[in-house]
Amino acid sequence: xxxxxxxxxxxxxxxxxxxxxxxxxxxxxxxxxxxxxxxxxxxxxxxxxxxxxxxxxxxxxxxxxxxxxxxxxxxxxxxxxxxxxxxxxxxxxxxxxxxxxxxxxxxxxxxxxxxxxxxxxxxxxxxxxxxxxxxxxxxxxxxxxxxxxxxxxxxxxxxxxxxxxxxxxxxxxxxxxxxxxxxxxxxxxxxxxxxxxxxxxxxxxxxxxxxxxxxxxxxxxxxxxxxxxxxxxxxxxxxxxxxxxxxxxxxxxxxxxxxxxxxxxxxxxxxxxxxxxxxxxxxxxxxxxxxxxxxxxxxxx
Numbered sequence: 001x002x003x004x005x006x007x008x009x010x011x012x013x014x015x016x017x018x019x020x021x022x023x024x025x026x027x028x029x030x031x032x033x034x035x036x037x038x039x040x041x042x043x044x045x046x047x048x049x050x051x052x053x054x055x056x057x058x059x060x061x062x063x064x065x066x067x068x069x070x071x072x073x074x075x076x077x078x079x080x081x082x083x084x085x086x087x088x089x090x091x092x093x094x095x096x097x098x099x100x101x102x103x104x105x106x107x108x109x110x111x112x113x114x115x116x117x118x119x120x121x122x123x124x125x126x127x128x129x130x131x132x133x134x135x136x137x138x139x140x141x142x143x144x145x146x147x148x149x150x151x152x153x154x155x156x157x158x159x160x161x162x163x164x165x166x167x168x169x170x171x172x173x174x175x176x177x178x179x180x181x182x183x184x185x186x187x188x189x190x191x192x193x194x195x196x197x198x199x200x201x202x203x204x205x206x207x208x209x210x211x212x213x214x215x216x217x218x219x220x221x222x223x224x225x226x227x228x229x230x231x232x233x234x235x236x237x238x239x240x241x242x243x244x245x246x247x248x249x250x251x252x253x254x255x256x257x258x259x260x261x262x263x264x265x266x267x268x269x270x271x272x273x274x275x276x277x278x279x280x281x282x283x284x285x286x287x288x289x290x291x292x293x294x295x296x297x298x299x300x301x
Contacts, residue, residue: 003298004202008228010253010263012253012254013253015257020259023256028226030233031229034050052281053272056249069097072251073097073101073140075290076140077144093140106295111148113299118150119153120163121153123152141205159181161187164192166207185228185233193239208224209224213257214262236273241273248273250269251268280296
């Protein structure tokens, strides 16, 4: 069975307070239908006829607040990144984390076993120029894909609907002068579904949520959650869900509590959609378990 993982950075399960939680304040008709109500909050597992929502601990049994580099390394290797590094690491992987990724990348493991896998995000030439100039470091997701030898998608593919930019709509690229179409969430979701149909495992990364959380911007946060809702709706409409598992998850909390600039200790969602009924997901309780869960789903079906 194919797996599409939609990774949403800084997307935790907070309290049901629309004054501080954009996930509650936003209008989300797709998620409301899936969850039988406006229920993307709280710390209890939820099962409906359309979805399973499992809260996952992101603290990784280490003191302090969870961070991106260690959380993402954990999600895409199954190795506890915080313990490997000796602490929570923000932003970019350290040498210890890069070694874990090089050895245990989910892309590397799947491709070595003969499965197909892809990273759906589009990259600009400027990104790699900045990396070569030492002005930017490779992200955890990029390193994870590269560890498996996955070909990274470009702007030409984006123009043809064969990749999706990290902001979903291309707005950021257009503002930089790129000659690209402005996509709705629905158009971009259709493109992601059409990519995912061709692979056993597909990853898409969205991190504007984490940025809005750090800025404590409730209005922007609501807009992003509503965009994600529209995007997800199209993904589900255009994928053959009878043989597809869609997972929406995150690395740590942030956006769900704009009363603070930093990350939170809230659990993150593992939202299972599509063909999930017969999967052994009830034992999931930590982001450390998700990579192995994905591997088992791809391997056994």
